[in-house]
Amino acid sequence: MNEIFWAFGRASGIVSLGLFTLVLLLGIVSRSGRPLPGLPRFSVALLHRSTSLMALVFLVLHVSTLMLDPHAKLSLANAIVPFTAGWNPFWVGLGTVAFDLVIALVVTGLLRQRIGQRAFRAIHWCAYAMWPFAFAHALGSGTNAVDLWFQAYAWGCAGLVAVGAGWRLSANFAETSRARLGRI
Amino acid sequence: MSRAQLELHIDFTRCDGRGLCTEILPELLVRDDWGYPVGRGGRDIHVPDGLAGAAQDAVDLCPLQALMLRRVTRS
Amino acid sequence: MTEMTLDPRQLGTGGLFTAAVPDLASHEAAYGRRPSGWTRSPLLRELEASGLAGRGGAGFPAWRKLAAVGAGRPAVIANGAEGEPLSRKDTALLRQAPHLVLDGLVTAGEAVGASELFLYATAESLPGVGQALAERRDGPRVTLVEAPAAFISGEASAVVNALETGTALPRDKAARIARSGYQGRPTLLHNVETLAHLALVARYGAQWFRSAGTADDPGTRLYSLSGDVPAEWVVEAPGGASLRDVLRLGGAEPSSLAAVLVGGFHGAWVPAEAFDLPLTARGLARYGASPGAGVLLALARGRCGLQASAGIVRYLAESSARQCGPCMFGLPAMATVLERIAAGERAPWLASEAERLAGLVTGRGACHHPDGSARFVRSSLGVFKDEVRAHLAGACTAHHGRV
Ligand code: HEM
Ligand code: SF4
Ligand code: SF4
Numbered sequence: 001m002n003e004i005f006w007a008f009g010r011a012s013g014i015v016s017l018g019l020f021t022l023v024l025l026l027g028i029v030s031r032s033g034r035p036l037p038g039l040p041r042f043s044v045a046l047l048h049r050s051t052s053l054m055a056l057v058f059l060v061l062h063v064s065t066l067m068l069d070p071h072a073k074l075s076l077a078n079a080i081v082p083f084t085a086g087w088n089p090f091w092v093g094l095g096t097v098a099f100d101l102v103i104a105l106v107v108t109g110l111l112r113q114r115i116g117q118r119a120f121r122a123i124h125w126c127a128y129a130m131w132p133f134a135f136a137h138a139l140g141s142g143t144n145a146v147d148l149w150f151q152a153y154a155w156g157c158a159g160l161v162a163v164g165a166g167w168r169l170s171a172n173f174a175e176t177s178r179a180r181l182g183r184i
Numbered sequence: 185m186s187r188a189q190l191e192l193h194i195d196f197t198r199c200d201g202r203g204l205c206t207e208i209l210p211e212l213l214v215r216d217d218w219g220y221p222v223g224r225g226g227r228d229i230h231v232p233d234g235l236a237g238a239a240q241d242a243v244d245l246c247p248l249q250a251l252m253l254r255r256v257t258r259s
Numbered sequence: 260m261t262e263m264t265l266d267p268r269q270l271g272t273g274g275l276f277t278a279a280v281p282d283l284a285s286h287e288a289a290y291g292r293r294p295s296g297w298t299r300s301p302l303l304r305e306l307e308a309s310g311l312a313g314r315g316g317a318g319f320p321a322w323r324k325l326a327a328v329g330a331g332r333p334a335v336i337a338n339g340a341e342g343e344p345l346s347r348k349d350t351a352l353l354r355q356a357p358h359l360v361l362d363g364l365v366t367a368g369e370a371v372g373a374s375e376l377f378l379y380a381t382a383e384s385l386p387g388v389g390q391a392l393a394e395r396r397d398g399p400r401v402t403l404v405e406a407p408a409a410f411i412s413g414e415a416s417a418v419v420n421a422l423e424t425g426t427a428l429p430r431d432k433a434a435r436i437a438r439s440g441y442q443g444r445p446t447l448l449h450n451v452e453t454l455a456h457l458a459l460v461a462r463y464g465a466q467w468f469r470s471a472g473t474a475d476d477p478g479t480r481l482y483s484l485s486g487d488v489p490a491e492w493v494v495e496a497p498g499g500a501s502l503r504d505v506l507r508l509g510g511a512e513p514s515s516l517a518a519v520l521v522g523g524f525h526g527a528w529v530p531a532e533a534f535d536l537p538l539t540a541r542g543l544a545r546y547g548a549s550p551g552a553g554v555l556l557a558l559a560r561g562r563c564g565l566q567a568s569a570g571i572v573r574y575l576a577e578s579s580a581r582q583c584g585p586c587m588f589g590l591p592a593m594a595t596v597l598e599r600i601a602a603g604e605r606a607p608w609l610a611s612e613a614e615r616l617a618g619l620v621t622g623r624g625a626c627h628h629p630d631g632s633a634r635f636v637r638s639s640l641g642v643f644k645d646e647v648r649a650h651l652a653g654a655c656t657a658h659h660g661r662v
Pocket of ligand 3: 579625
């Protein structure tokens, strides 16, 4: 029985990492103002939102299975307050930070109209902090970390995020930047 | 003669011309040379009743909260 | 731009500069004391009968503004920001007749039951107004706020923004400031010259006001005259006067001029053949010109109207508050096209490109800066259409030869 919890917890964590990578990339595409092939801009925005909700579902599964797992012995408080877990507190704590940030991102994302654009933007910048926390947590506390395929998977995600962030910082990032510099 | 009508207001101090609204409301909006939405009426665009739903979607999806849908009476 | 002579020249029954010096004694010697006790509806009726229209640019009837102010404890603002660089009449008025402006402000404030009074003007004007305030016996509490010397700093929502936050940038208007302006309160905002006239209407009545000017444009108006004129005067002329009269009054010779820009950089050119028309919105309708805030820029015969216009459009582009995309990008694009025409580039499509851009930016900003700039561009292309044609063919009519 414990084995099942453990395996399920791991699997949902791995899926979460991939989904949050996707969410982050979709957020960046959304910010660029560009459509994707076959996907208009508003669909990118909608996909960004729905993928983040799906990722959140997997993240909640990940956390709650580990709370049920007698070996990890994670309490609700441990899942919310970073670095308080009885087992592997540092690496688990990194995941807790990421979890808190995700909750903040999703809640403020859904209440965007209510809280105003300024507050939304300020909190949404945390997306770029959230991902490295999740990544470090996955490598540091995962029992899969020794597996080559997992290493390849995690570093693959990191590569994608690095490419996305690099593009975000590049001069021609926004769709309209050329026209606005007078180079139509 | 004055009559209440639905208007989509564009706050150009917020809009960054990301073009979501122009995709959702191609009947009312096109993009200008720099990507910003252009519609008849400049910053206040009359929305026929049939497009009210789409206009509300545009308001909800605008990444910069630059759109507002309101009922106004113009003489 | 040269420093302007501020001595105002008067004409006819003019009234704004009757006091010999700016102090309270000569103000009261000239006009008597400010009549107190005006309430809202009598003042409203008197203003309506007087036909006083706003002198800040839009020319909106003063009584309508008063009528639109919502109930509650409104704020009343005297606007003397005069962002337009060629406008000097508000500065002249605040320097010569600060008490008249304050009378108007206090009277309007009394009538609407104001909670707060503000006078918003450039750093140059404020010390004089402060002195005048200290002299007064009615001791009104007027908050003086400094307006930055920027083109759009006098725009209504920029004024409210400046009062609230210290930043004189226009805002997107969700509601009219008459209903929700300064700190969400109903707000009455008048140009300082409008308030000075209001002070006189409150003293002498609507009939007296109408004894100057025409039925269409009653009372007097201040004009700031500049450009190719012997001296840059601020003149007071009766409403409905022709451009020729006003130019003469300011010491300029109308026959030496090719055109006059009426209403400032958001205004329109009026060519020499129309100098005898009344200087009113109706009189100049075919040129789309109206006196606005009274700025008149003279262009001498033999000077290239397109070069002058291109320079102004560039200035307007640089004056954009850069908050709204179409204004931030459209105005510089328009300026570039006009500069290319003025430089004599042989590209016939440039004229229609300027027209297209003017249409594109109109109505697409939080304030009217793009609209006013587009109007000016259209006016330049229309009034100087022969020059445009010549330039696009590589010649310049003003220089009788190649550009
Ligand atoms: C319901 C949840 C969410 C909603 C409604 C939402 C909505 C948005 C919106 C409206 C934008 C702005 C796009 C633009 O400015 O054009 C955005 C950008 C972005 N989002 Fe989200 N988001 C959500 C969750 C998340 C989560 C969980 C992440 C974490 C990975 C994330 C990462 C990003 C990123 C990286 C950007 C780009 C920000 C930038 O570079 O300016 N979002 N999102
Ligand atoms: S969706 Fe919003 S930001 Fe994008 S163009 Fe429309 S109004 Fe502007
Ligand atoms: S329209 Fe232009 S000047 Fe007016 S607020 Fe917008 S950017 Fe500023």
